[in-house]
Amino acid sequence: MPSPVAPPSPADDVEALYLEHRNLLLYVACRKFRIPDSDAENLIQEVFLSFLQTGTKIENVRAWLVAAMCNASRHYWRAQGRIESLPDDFKEHCDPGSQGLADQFAMRMTVRQALDYLQPRCRETLWLHYFEGRSAADVARELETTNRYAEKLIHNCLKRVREIYLSITAVTK
Amino acid sequence: MIERHYNDEALIALIKTDRAGSDKHLPFCQPCSAKIESFRMIADALCDQEVWDREVRTEPVPATIANLRAFAERMTNEDSRAELILQELLAGSREEWMPRLNAHPEWRTAGVVRKLIAQVYTTVVAMPPDAVEIAALATTIAEELDPADHPSDTVERLRGAAWRDKAYALFYVGKFSEAETALLVSESHFSFCSINEYELARLGIVKALVLRPFERFSEASEFAAASARTFERHGDLNKTASAKIAEVQLLISRGMFNDAEQLLLNLEKQMAAIPDIGTHARVLGNLAHVYRKQGKVELAIRYYDCSSALLDDIGGARTETVRIRWNVAVMLAEAGKVTEACKRLRDLTREMDQLGMTSEAALANLDVAELLLVQNQYAEVDEICSSTMQVFERAGLSYTARALTALAYIREAAMQRRADRTLVQNVREYIRKLPRQPHLLFAEAPS
Numbered sequence: 001m002p003s004p005v006a007p008p009s010p011a012d013d014v015e016a017l018y019l020e021h022r023n024l025l026l027y028v029a030c031r032k033f034r035i036p037d038s039d040a041e042n043l044i045q046e047v048f049l050s051f052l053q054t055g056t057k058i059e060n061v062r063a064w065l066v067a068a069m070c071n072a073s074r075h076y077w078r079a080q081g082r083i084e085s086l087p088d089d090f091k092e093h094c095d096p097g098s099q100g101l102a103d104q105f106a107m108r109m110t111v112r113q114a115l116d117y118l119q120p121r122c123r124e125t126l127w128l129h130y131f132e133g134r135s136a137a138d139v140a141r142e143l144e145t146t147n148r149y150a151e152k153l154i155h156n157c158l159k160r161v162r163e164i165y166l167s168i169t170a171v172t173k
Numbered sequence: 174m175i176e177r178h179y180n181d182e183a184l185i186a187l188i189k190t191d192r193a194g195s196d197k198h199l200p201f202c203q204p205c206s207a208k209i210e211s212f213r214m215i216a217d218a219l220c221d222q223e224v225w226d227r228e229v230r231t232e233p234v235p236a237t238i239a240n241l242r243a244f245a246e247r248m249t250n251e252d253s254r255a256e257l258i259l260q261e262l263l264a265g266s267r268e269e270w271m272p273r274l275n276a277h278p279e280w281r282t283a284g285v286v287r288k289l290i291a292q293v294y295t296t297v298v299a300m301p302p303d304a305v306e307i308a309a310l311a312t313t314i315a316e317e318l319d320p321a322d323h324p325s326d327t328v329e330r331l332r333g334a335a336w337r338d339k340a341y342a343l344f345y346v347g348k349f350s351e352a353e354t355a356l357l358v359s360e361s362h363f364s365f366c367s368i369n370e371y372e373l374a375r376l377g378i379v380k381a382l383v384l385r386p387f388e389r390f391s392e393a394s395e396f397a398a399a400s401a402r403t404f405e406r407h408g409d410l411n412k413t414a415s416a417k418i419a420e421v422q423l424l425i426s427r428g429m430f431n432d433a434e435q436l437l438l439n440l441e442k443q444m445a446a447i448p449d450i451g452t453h454a455r456v457l458g459n460l461a462h463v464y465r466k467q468g469k470v471e472l473a474i475r476y477y478d479c480s481s482a483l484l485d486d487i488g489g490a491r492t493e494t495v496r497i498r499w500n501v502a503v504m505l506a507e508a509g510k511v512t513e514a515c516k517r518l519r520d521l522t523r524e525m526d527q528l529g530m531t532s533e534a535a536l537a538n539l540d541v542a543e544l545l546l547v548q549n550q551y552a553e554v555d556e557i558c559s560s561t562m563q564v565f566e567r568a569g570l571s572y573t574a575r576a577l578t579a580l581a582y583i584r585e586a587a588m589q590r591r592a593d594r595t596l597v598q599n600v601r602e603y604i605r606k607l608p609r610q611p612h613l614l615f616a617e618a619p620s
Binding site for chain 2: 013019045052058063067126127133155159
């Protein structure tokens with residue numbers, strides 16, 4: 001007869017939560033709030049320590065952790081402000097308080113991940129058109145091709161990145 | 174008929190030419206509108222620097238895992254030891270608890286504070302004075318913990334939580350000034366914590382409740398609204414609803430019944446997404462209260478009944494059901510069903526007294542007195558005043574002496590058969606104000 005499996009301990013639970021959400025929290029700290037990588041890990045630890053101590057039922061763990069990470073990041077910059085000048089774009093570090101912040105961050109993190117799977121030419125096309133805001137004709141000149149082909153390339157690359165995005169999120173779910 | 178959908182090229186073109194808004198097919202086609210939304214979302218993200226940045230370090234850090242595991246294990250051990258301690262500590266009547274704690278310095282642990290805090294909210298609705306004492310035990314222990322023995326800001330966090338819950342318990346028994354002082358202490362402890370927005374939002378709800386009796390409505394509304402926003406950011410629908418209920422109560426206090434009704438009806442629609450039955454019951458109870466204020470008696474009674482039924486389902490919320498039944502009894506009186514109302518009110522005052530709801534018991538007794546005076550039953554009014562005075566004497570509140578003076582005034586007037594409804598209403602209003610204005614002097618209203 002198989003021996004009964006012991007339920008996971010709180011220590012196992014918190015480790016699992018850390019492993020599940022760490023990348024997202026790191027992304028929030030480093031990309032959204034421009035916290036140095038070396039300090040971000042300490043903030044993540046503080047977030048989980050306060051999570052463990054809430055003493056109340058947390059309805060949406062991911063949303064809670066992301067909101068707490070924003071809180072920790074803002075506190076980090078406030079504390080830095082006491083000893084050195086704040087970065088120029090400090091105000092942009094404050095989240096707009098929008099709903100679904102966790103979803104928004106997770107989506108951008110996944111798009112970033114999807115870009116890694118693209119062919120270099122596709123990445124470059126999307127970079128030129130969407131990030132630099134260049135027209136299809138400009139992209140055609142840059143890539144030494146026809147306008148019509150550049151237009152086609154932009155569409156195909158966007159479709160491709162969406163396909164990869166959907167396959168990543170399907171695996172995650 | 175075969176449904177035709179847009180292909181990817183067409184959808185991307187609609188985004189690029191900004192024609193999606195005026196398209197006739199999209200609003201009626203869920204698959205196409207979902208697909209175009211995903212294209213738009215990804216295209217927007219591609220305009221953002223963040224998605225093009227290099228990858229952040231992805232390897233989990235073993236030292237963090239070890240620290241978190243150690244902290245979780247320590248909490249588990251402290252909490253299991255605390256459970257046994259609590260059984261001993263909270264045995265017998267509440268008067269025995271503090272002396273027992275003083276005799277056992279080894280019981281002063283973080284685990285015991287956490288367990289006591291957890292008990293405050295469950296106890297406050299069942300036996301409010303016990304909750305006040307439990308919160309007092311928690312703050313006493315928390316203040317004596319040495320922060321150096323605990324990682325991070327554990328001790329400040331515990332102190333903040335203990336004082337916040339003490340404020341809530343004090344509010345519940347009508348000690349509003351003491352509750353406000355406890356709030357300030359709580360806030361000062363939380364200010365030392367690096368991650369404190371969620372805790373401060375919880376504190377904000379208690380602030381909104383405590384400031385209402387002082388009629389500091391706009392300040393209280395700001396706290397409630399700010400708490401709701403913070404809870405929304407944390408994905409906490411249940412606490413968002415609690416903050417909005419606090420906001421509703423402030424609207425009611427300001428006589429803004431239509432605004433309160435609208436907010437509550439919106440909340441009621443969202444209840445399907447909020448699994449907490451207690452919150453649902455409070456939304457319905459508040460809707461009933463608004464309808465009562467608007468003179469919609471039948472609607473009010475229906476909502477009170479629904480709220481009461483939900484609370485009975487979850488159990489353990491006796492003070493809440495007592496308050497609801499009190500409202501229904503007063504409404505019956507207003508509808509002219511005096512005998513039935515008197516019977517219900519008499520039952521309720523006994524129950525309130527048992528639950529330590531002294532001020533409420535006195536007010537409900539005065540409701541009965543008012544009804545009896547209409548029937549010229551002076552002897553019974555005298556009897557009611559006498560028993561209410563005994564309740565105040567036993568409770569030993571800071572405003573007991575003033576409440577006794579006011580009640581004695583009715584009693585004397587009843588004996589001389591000159592007491593009337595106006596006098597009873599004045600005294601009731603005076604006693605209602607006493608918990609928040611304990612030094613208020615009683616003066617008979619000019620005839």
